Amino acid sequence: MFEHISGPIHFLTSRTFDSNITFLDCGDKQVLIDTGTGVNAEHLEKSLGRLDSSMASITDVILTHSHIDHIGGVAILLEEASPKLHLHKAEADMINKGDMSLTLSDTFSARLPPLKIEGVLEEGEVVQFGDLSLRVYNTPGHSIGSICLEILNTGIMITGDTMFPGGSFGRVDFPTGSPQQLVESLRRLSEISFEIALPGHMNAIRHGAQRSAIASYEMARGWFKV
Numbered sequence: 001m002f003e004h005i006s007g008p009i010h011f012l013t014s015r016t017f018d019s020n021i022t023f024l025d026c027g028d029k030q031v032l033i034d035t036g037t038g039v040n041a042e043h044l045e046k047s048l049g050r051l052d053s054s055m056a057s058i059t060d061v062i063l064t065h066s067h068i069d070h071i072g073g074v075a076i077l078l079e080e081a082s083p084k085l086h087l088h089k090a091e092a093d094m095i096n097k098g099d100m101s102l103t104l105s106d107t108f109s110a111r112l113p114p115l116k117i118e119g120v121l122e123e124g125e126v127v128q129f130g131d132l133s134l135r136v137y138n139t140p141g142h143s144i145g146s147i148c149l150e151i152l153n154t155g156i157m158i159t160g161d162t163m164f165p166g167g168s169f170g171r172v173d174f175p176t177g178s179p180q181q182l183v184e185s186l187r188r189l190s191e192i193s194f195e196i197a198l199p200g201h202m203n204a205i206r207h208g209a210q211r212s213a214i215a216s217y218e219m220a221r222g223w224f225k226v
C-alpha cells in the first residue's frame with residue numbers, strides 16, 4: 001500500500017522487479033510518477049483504491065525514464081484511461097518515432113503498445129499539478145533521458161534510478177548509460193538542498209537525503225574513477 005509522505009504525496013515501495021511508484025493526489029489532477037512493469041497492476045489498483053483513487057482516474061503519468069520496470073504499467077493504464085504521458089525529450093523523441101529500444105522491452109520480452117508522449121520535458125522546466133510544482137533536472141548516466149524531480153517547497157526529491165539509499169546509484173551498462181554522466185548528475189544532485197528522497201527502487205529516504213546524495217556521489221566517483 002502507499003505510505004503517506006507529505007500533503008498530497010504518497011509512495012508505493014515495490015518488493016519486486018517493479019519500480020517504486022509515487023502518487024500525487026491533486027484533486028482534478030491524479031498523477032503517477034513511474035508505473036512499475038504492469039505485472040502487479042492489480043496491487044496498484046487496490047493501493048489507489050485505499051486513497052479513493054483508481055487507475056481509471058489517473059490524468060498524468062511522469063516517467064523518470066523509459067525502462068520497462070517504470071513504463072510497463074502505462075500499457076495497463078491506457079486500457080482504462082488516457083493519461084497524458086510525460087518523459088524527458090531525449091527519450092520521448094525516440095518513443096514518439098516508434099523506437100522502443102531504450103525501454104528494454106525486447107530484452108525482457110514485455111509487450112508495449114506504440115506510445116505518444118505529449119509532455120516532452122526539458123531541463124529546468126517546472127510542471128504544475130494543483131498546488132504542487134515539480135522542477136525537472138535532466139540527470140543522465142543511468143539513461144540519457146533520466147530525470148530527477150524536485151517538488152518545490154517540500155524538501156522532496158524524486159530520484160528515479162539515478163540515486164538510491166545507502167550511497168548507491170543506478171547502473172550504467174544499459175544503452176545510453178554513461179559512468180561520467182552519472183557521476184556528474186550525482187554531483188549536481190548533491191548540491192541541491194533536500195531532506196526526503198523518493199528513489200526508483202529501494203526504500204524512501206525520510207531524513208538527511210542530501211547527505212545521502214553526497215555519499216552516492218562520492219561512492220560513484222570512487223567506483224568509476226572519474
Ligand SMILES: [Zn+2]
Pocket residue numbers: 019067069070161200201
Ligand atoms: Zn528501475
Ligand SMILES: [Zn+2]
Pocket residue numbers: 065067142161
Ligand atoms: Zn532504469
